[in-house]
Amino acid sequence: MKIGFPRAIFYFDTFPFWAGYFEALGIELQVSLPTNRAILEKGLKKASDDTCLPIKILSGHLASFSPDIEAVFLPRMVSIEEKTYLCPKILGLPESVLAAVPDGLRVLTVTVNWREGKAQVQKSLEKLGAELNKSKSEVRVAFARAQEYQREYEEMRRAGRTFVESMEHFESLSSSAAKTQPTAQLEIARDDSVRGSEEGSTRLPHSERRPTIALIGHPYLTYESYGNLNLLAKLKAKAKLVFMENVEQVQIEDNLKDLRKPLFWSQGKRLLGAGHSYAANTYVDGVIYLSCFGCGTDSMTQDMLARRARANHKPYMVLTLDEHSGEAGLITRVEAFLDMIERKGNGFAPHVRVKDAKSQ
Ligand code: SF4
Structure with a gap:
């Protein structure tokens, strides 16, 4: 069968x-x-x-x-x-x-x-x-x-x-x-259209020193290369990436202990717990929250994470996708975010291995 x-x-x-x-x-x-x-x-x-x-x-x-x-x-x-x-x-x-x-x-x-x-x-x-x-x-x-x-x-x-x-x-x-259809093609799969073409990544600013970026998002957005305009390939060209999945469950729970009420949604818990952990991690230069229009749970968790990032002076950006999102807008926002991190003053965090989360 x-x-x-x-x-x-x-x-x-x-x-x-x-x-x-x-x-x-x-x-x-x-x-x-x-x-x-x-x-x-x-x-x-x-x-x-x-x-x-x-x-x-x-x-x-x-x-x-x-x-x-x-x-x-x-x-x-x-x-x-x-x-x-x-x-x-x-x-x-x-x-x-x-x-x-x-x-x-x-x-x-x-x-x-x-x-x-x-x-x-x-x-x-x-x-x-x-x-x-x-x-x-x-x-x-x-x-x-x-x-x-x-x-x-x-x-x-x-x-x-x-x-x-x-x-x-x-x-x-x-x-x-x-x-x-080898799965290895997933992150670069492109059979048509301008959505997330590989050439797009060459427009990102060049830098010898690469920042470490935590990419927080539902796995079905983070690893859905067509839907996210091949964001991973674009970011990987310019930054070291760490993901929600690199954070242990126990750490996620620890990072949610100070909430006034427990979160009701499993995905929201994982996103926010991992996001809090990275917002406090001195080896992470910035946090990107990848979301999509019409997501009720993200509308709350992305704002809660924004507050934590602000409190920790951690650069933070929300990227919101839908079927009309264009590559040019995405690249512009990623460029601006990486520039902002670079201008922040202290340069990028030292690239020793990220504690409790291996970079990819
Ligand atoms: S509304 Fe949000 S959490 Fe629900 S399926 Fe869509 S993206 Fe996922």
């Missing part, structure tokens, strides 16, 4: 988990191709105008699946830890994007709610397994494999392996797409 797995939203957070689950059940995943103009345009036609860019991109990936697969996988991720929820737009999946699924294609879904405990997640996975004619004991093995792969992925990221390197590893275990 071959199941389509859209390269959007949950791919960027939990693909290793699902790769382990389906691999143990002997089911092949066909990951959709990296986003391109055709995919985005299909998404814009199928998704609601009011929704955020990542949901539009997801809709485009769904609409691009060919009928030679048996089903498409669209989990409903309710919660990934105790006492928090994912954002309402993610909770609304799969129903909110069903219009994008090609006619006749079966949708496989499962509700994953870690708030209700591991036993409940196991039950949900058993229900999904039953739909695939798999026994409870087979699902138990698959669940263990899924957790093992997800842990391995998180360790790889903390140890400094890039997103692309890590995903290549897991795609090679389960995805036929990896055989035809």
Whole structure:
């Protein structure tokens, strides 16, 4: 059996988990191709105008699946830890994007709610397994494999392996797409259009000394090279980068202790905790928050992080994307930000290894 797995939203957070689950059940995943103009345009036609860019991109990936697969996988991720929820737009999946699924294609879904405990997640996975004619004991093995792969992925990221390197590893275990479309092309994938062309990076200011920049954002924006106009490649040409994923969970929790109320959204917690940690880190020269129009959770967390950065005199910038964002505007803002850091007076922070977070 071959199941389509859209390269959007949950791919960027939990693909290793699902790769382990389906691999143990002997089911092949066909990951959709990296986003391109055709995919985005299909998404814009199928998704609601009011929704955020990542949901539009997801809709485009769904609409691009060919009928030679048996089903498409669209989990409903309710919660990934105790006492928090994912954002309402993610909770609304799969129903909110069903219009994008090609006619006749079966949708496989499962509700994953870690708030209700591991036993409940196991039950949900058993229900999904039953739909695939798999026994409870087979699902138990698959669940263990899924957790093992997800842990391995998180360790790889903390140890400094890039997103692309890590995903290549897991795609090679389960995805036929990896055989035809190397994931290594993800961060430079360009098949058309002016969105984020590689040449853009040559317009950035030249400097021998490179600042260390913390890039804070949802993984499905940070590593979605087409959607973010290839921001990573542009920044990497001029700066050392550290990411949210390089910060340990315990550090994230520590950096949120002084909030008056705990944050309700898991993603917001991770973004803000990692952002606070970098705002206080003397080896980080500046913090960039990558957001998108229409994101309710970011509208709050980006402002909270701005206050912390201001209090710590840390240069801070918010980049907000949508499908109309242009490369020229992005480059201008990045240039201005790096210039501002350079003019700040003390030059860049010393490039010893960033404490508790390896640079990439
Ligand atoms: S957290 Fe923001 S960007 Fe992510 S799905 Fe929700 S609204 Fe969209």
